[in-house]
Each structure stands twice: as C-alpha cells, then as structure tokens.
Amino acid sequence: MxxxxxxxxxxxxxxxxxxxxxxGFSVQFGISNILNITYGSLMTLAAYVGLLLINHGVNAWLAxxxxxxxxxxxxxxxxxxxxxxxxxxxxxAIAMVIxxxxxxxxxxxxxxxxxxxxxxxxxxxxxxxxxxxxxTLSAGQVAIIVLTASLMLGLHLLLTRTxxxxxxxxxxxxxxxxxxxxxxxxxxxxxxxxxxxxxCGAAGVALAITTVSFDFSLGSLFxxxxxxxxxLGGIGQPYGAMLGGLIVGVSSEVAAAVSNPNYKDxxxxxxxxxxxxxxxxxxxxxAWSTRRLMEG
Amino acid sequence: xxxxxHDTTPLALSIRGMTAGYGGPPIVHDVDMNVxxxxxxxxxxxxxxxxxxxxxxxxxxxxxxAGRVELNGADVTGVPLEKLARLGIGYVPQADDxxxxxxxxxxxxxxxxxxxxxxxxxxMERALEVFPQLxxxxxxxxxxxxxxxxxxxxxARVLMLDPSVLILxxxxxxxxxxxxxxxxxxxxxxxxxxGKAVLLVEQKAVAALGVSDWAYxxxxxxxxMSADAHEVLEKPDxxxxxxxxxxxxxxxxxxxxxxxxxxxxxxxxxx
Numbered sequence: 001m002x003x004x005x006x007x008x009x010x011x012x013x014x015x016x017x018x019x020x021x022x023x024g025f026s027v028q029f030g031i032s033n034i035l036n037i038t039y040g041s042l043m044t045l046a047a048y049v050g051l052l053l054i055n056h057g058v059n060a061w062l063a064x065x066x067x068x069x070x071x072x073x074x075x076x077x078x079x080x081x082x083x084x085x086x087x088x089x090x091x092x093a094i095a096m097v098i099x100x101x102x103x104x105x106x107x108x109x110x111x112x113x114x115x116x117x118x119x120x121x122x123x124x125x126x127x128x129x130x131x132x133x134x135x136t137l138s139a140g141q142v143a144i145i146v147l148t149a150s151l152m153l154g155l156h157l158l159l160t161r162t163x164x165x166x167x168x169x170x171x172x173x174x175x176x177x178x179x180x181x182x183x184x185x186x187x188x189x190x191x192x193x194x195x196x197x198x199x200c201g202a203a204g205v206a207l208a209i210t211t212v213s214f215d216f217s218l219g220s221l222f223x224x225x226x227x228x229x230x231x232l233g234g235i236g237q238p239y240g241a242m243l244g245g246l247i248v249g250v251s252s253e254v255a256a257a258v259s260n261p262n263y264k265d266x267x268x269x270x271x272x273x274x275x276x277x278x279x280x281x282x283x284x285x286x287a288w289s290t291r292r293l294m295e296g
Numbered sequence: 297x298x299x300x301x302h303d304t305t306p307l308a309l310s311i312r313g314m315t316a317g318y319g320g321p322p323i324v325h326d327v328d329m330n331v332x333x334x335x336x337x338x339x340x341x342x343x344x345x346x347x348x349x350x351x352x353x354x355x356x357x358x359x360x361x362a363g364r365v366e367l368n369g370a371d372v373t374g375v376p377l378e379k380l381a382r383l384g385i386g387y388v389p390q391a392d393d394x395x396x397x398x399x400x401x402x403x404x405x406x407x408x409x410x411x412x413x414x415x416x417x418x419x420m421e422r423a424l425e426v427f428p429q430l431x432x433x434x435x436x437x438x439x440x441x442x443x444x445x446x447x448x449x450x451x452a453r454v455l456m457l458d459p460s461v462l463i464l465x466x467x468x469x470x471x472x473x474x475x476x477x478x479x480x481x482x483x484x485x486x487x488x489x490x491g492k493a494v495l496l497v498e499q500k501a502v503a504a505l506g507v508s509d510w511a512y513x514x515x516x517x518x519x520x521m522s523a524d525a526h527e528v529l530e531k532p533d534x535x536x537x538x539x540x541x542x543x544x545x546x547x548x549x550x551x552x553x554x555x556x557x558x559x560x561x562x563x564x565x566x567x
Contacts, residue, residue: 169398180377180387
C-alpha cells in the first residue's frame with residue numbers, strides 16, 4: 001500500500017511536468033488548429049539551453065525561466081516563419097503534422113550535432129527529500145508541483161479575467177468572427193505561441209531537473225504522455241490538459257509500481273487510444289473543438 | 297442596375313462593378329449595390345446565387361477580382377476584416393455566429409473588444425436593453441443556449457461594436473418561422489431605425505422584403521433586379537418575380553435554384 005501511495009506522490013510530480021507541457025500543446029492546437037509534433041524537440045532544446053546555462057553557473061530555476069523564454073521566442077518565430085504561411089496556403093492538417101514531425105527530427109539532429117549524442121545531467125538539483133502526507137518527494141519535485149500549480153492558476157486568470165485571454169479564447173473558438181470584432185488574430189496568435197512555447201520550455205527544463213540524465217530523445221519520449229494528457233482532457237482545452245496531465249502521470253507511476261516500470265509509457269498509449277475510441281472529445285472537450293481534431 | 301436613384305440618404309456602403317470569388321471562376325459578376333444610412337437593404341435570391349460570397353467579398357474574406365467597395369466614399373476593397381471592424385462595419389455570419397466556449401457576457405465583451413472596460417460596460421447595458429432576454433443568461437456558455445438566444449447573442453455582440461454599417465448573412469437561418477419574424481421585424485428593422493446601414497442577405501424573401509427599404513435580387517452571381525422593397529410586395533408581377541426566385545426557403549423543399557434560373561431568363565427577356 002505504501003508503495004502505491006509513494007507512486008501516487010511521484011505520479012503527481014510527473015503529472016505536473018506532463019501538465020505543463022500538455023497545457024502548452026493544447027493551447028497551441030486551440031489557437032492554430034495545428035498538431036505541433038515539433039513540441040517534443042522544442043522541450044529537448046529547452047533542456048539543452050538549461051544545461052548550457054547551468055554549466056555556466058546559472059541557478060537551475062533561473063535556467064528554467066530562461067529556457068522557457070528562449071523556447072517561447074523560438075516557437076513564435078517557428079510558427080510565423082514556417083507554420084502560418086503553410087496554413088495560409090491551405091496546407092491540409094495531415095501535411096501539417098508531417099511538416100512538424102520533420103521539423104522536430106531536424107531540430108533533434110541539430111541538437112545532437114552541437115551537444116553530442118551522449119547523456120547529460122544537471123547534477124544534483126533535487127535538494128533534500130521531503131515527507132508529505134505519506135508521499136516522499138524531493139524538494140525539486142515539490143518546487144515543480146508548486147510552479148506548475150502557480151502557472152496554471154496564472155493561465156486560468158489570464159484566460160478568464162483579461163481581455164487578452166478572452167481574445168485568445170475567442171480566436172481559438174472562431175478566428176473569422178474574432179477578426180470581425182476587430183481582434184488582431186495574428187498578434188493574439190503570436191502571444192499564444194509565446195505563452196505555450198514558454199510552457200513547453202519550462203516543461204523541458206523541469207523534466208531535465210527531475211531526471212537523473214537525459215539525451216536528445218528527452219522531449220520526443222515525453223510527447224506521447226503529453227498528447228495523451230491533452231486528448232484525455234479534450235484537445236484545445238487547457239483545463240482538461242491540466243487534469244489530463246495529472247491522471248496520466250499518476251496512472252503511469254502507479255502502473256510502474258504495481259507491475260513493471262517498462263509499462264509506464266504503455267499506460268499513456270492506452271489512455272490515448274481508449275479516449276479516442278470511447279470519448280474523442282476528452283473529459284472536458286466540446287464537440288466543436290474535437291471536430292477540428294478529428295476532421296483536421 | 298444601379299439603384300442610386302432610389303434614395304437621397306447619404307450612402308454608407310457602395311459596391312461598384314464588383315466581380316469576386318475564391319480564386320477560381322468568379323461567383324459574383326459586376327455587382328452594383330448601395331446602402332444608405334438608416335436603410336435596410338435586402339439581397340434575395342435562390343440558393344447558390346452568390347449572396348454569401350458577395351458579403352464575404354465586401355468583408356475581404358473572398359477575393360475581389362474587379363470593382364470596389366466604398367465605405368462612406370472611401371475605398372475599402374480588400375481591407376482586412378479586423379480593420380473593417382475598426383472602420384465601423386459589423387458582421388453577423390450565417391453560421392458560427394457566436395464564440396462557442398465563451399459565456400454570453402464574454403461574447404459581448406469580444407464584440408466591444410476595441411473599447412476600454414468602462415465603455416464596454418456601457419455598451420453592454422445598451423445591448424441588453426435591446427435584448428433583455430439575455431440579461432439572466434449572461435453567465436451561460438453560448439453552446440447551452442437555444443437557437444434564438446444564440447442569434448440574439450450574435451446580434452447583441454455586433455451592437456457592442458456600434459457599427460455604422462451592419463452586414464447580416466441570413467440572420468433567420470435555422471430559426472423557427474415565428475422567431476424569424478421576431479428577429480426580422482423587431483431586431484433588423486430596429487437596426488435600420490437606429491440609423492445604421494443594414495445589408496441583409498435573406499432567403500426568406502417575403503419576411504425580408506417586409507422589413508427592408510430596398511431589395512436586390514441576385515441570381516447566378518448577377519443582380520437581375522433592384523427595386524423598392526415595398527413596391528415589390530405591393531405589385532403582384534414584381535412580387536411574383538422576386539418571390540418566384542426565392543420562395544424555397546419561405547416554403548422549404550422547393551427547387552429554388554432552378555426556379556431562379558427561369559426567373560433570370562424571363563427578366564432578361566422582359567428587358
């Protein structure tokens with residue numbers, strides 16, 4: 001029993017990182033209708049930016065912030081320079097997926113060519129071990145849970161309380177109608193890509209902080225749990241992705257604890273397939289948002 | 297087929313010799329239209345006549361291949377939709393006319409996006425005076441509303457912009473006959489009476505003509521007739537021509553396009 005409780009604690013920590021990534025992924029899909037598979041490699045990029053900074057003596061948490069900013073900016077440029085022009089030309093959704101897969105592989109190779117194929121580590125960043133209500137977590141994991149919770153709260157307030165956030169949701173819901181209200185949807189898209197790219201970057205560095213070592217495949221391995229979380233919550237729905245991240249994180253860690261650690265990712269795959277079969281709109285997804293995923 | 301002679305009110309919106317489409321062969325051909333301030337102008341015609349394309353070309357969504365769109369005398373051809381909103385053109389599309397996933401209040405907020413918070417609150421009050429039914433539903437998500445309530449939200453949202461020109465694409469589509477009458481008679485007419493220039497595309501021709509000052513009939517992308525809306529309703533021969541072309545949506549199930557084609561021929565012959 002204790003094993004399961006500890007697995008749940010560990011799952012919450014993993015889930016927090018998945019949620020960070022999944023929310024960003026979901027926001028990107030919501031605003032642009034693009035399933036951006038490059039997202040995984042951009043997480044890897046963030047982890048290596050963090051590594052570079054930490055090797056130069058920068059504090060890991062400052063490295064997380066800077067990694068987030070760098071990947072946020074890279075994401076805006078990537079969307080503006082490559083993805084948006086393709087969408088404007090009427091490129092089909094499936095072709096867009098192929099473009100983002102290809103771009104992700106290219107980015108991965110660029111990272112390998114610069115940083116090498118070997119594993120890297122941030123060193124000991126997790127701090128002391130804490131015992132909280134039966135869970136055993138490192139200080140680093142607790143910090144990431146708190147960071148995720150704060151970022152999610154911030155995002156919630158942005159989306160529901162500010163004109164910019166509502167304009168993001170409006171653009172996500174119906175771009176032409178948003179434009180007819182005078183909303184500059186290109187600018188709103190840029191901001192959404194900056195925010196979602198920053199979440200991607202934060203998730204990449206957070207993942208590197210909590211793992212013993214990582215290599216160029218860090219983000220791409222993490223992509224499936226993240227997509228599973230986004231689909232579970234209802235693609236395009238940030239709140240769904242938050243909860244989806246937590247569910248995927250906890251269920252994979254519990255599965256690893258009670259059976260074989262190798263089954264961890266299998267759980268994410270299973271959640272993804274079952275959700276697409278049984279309830280493709282996800283837990284919170286509206287029919288209209290999921291229609292876009294299924295029909296492209 | 298210009299109708300500049302029909303009215304002495306200042307022109308808010310003019311379309312001159314417009315040919316437009318989506319990149320392929322043009323869908324509307326050499327269209328001239330005028331909408332004066334405080335006037336409701338209906339564009340009627342059978343399915344596939346190019347009514348929606350015409351509106352989309354005015355709004356910079358479809359491509360204008362020839363001709364121009366003028367707003368208060370200034371050329372606004374091809375100006376992006378978000379800029380047209382700033383210039384005072386409001387638009388209610390036929391479908392997808394509200395922001396799903398947003399509450400009624402948030403939908404109205406987006407209608408007033410260009411204004412500051414205080415101004416928006418004031419405008420929301422005014423919009424709610426026009427649609428008091430929405431007041432108790434302000435916190436509801438629009439996808440939980442009935443068809444009529446969604447349409448009210450859509451029109452209230454565009455009122456938040458307080459546009460000088462309003463473009464309504466089949467505001468009664470998917471509404472019950474009763475609700476259609478209410479929307480046209482109490483809402484669309486009222487917009488004209490508020491001084492706005494209203495360009496109304498409608499398939500329900502009798503109802504649309506009843507609230508309009510002027511009417512254009514579009515068949516296969518061309519204006520085949522333009523006339524005073526009340527005259528059309530009063531003169532049996534004109535009424536027959538207009539309504540013959542557009543009857544199907546008043547009485548669902550009839551083959552509108554074919555009849556429209558016949559009408560076009562008969563008018564050509566008459567000319």
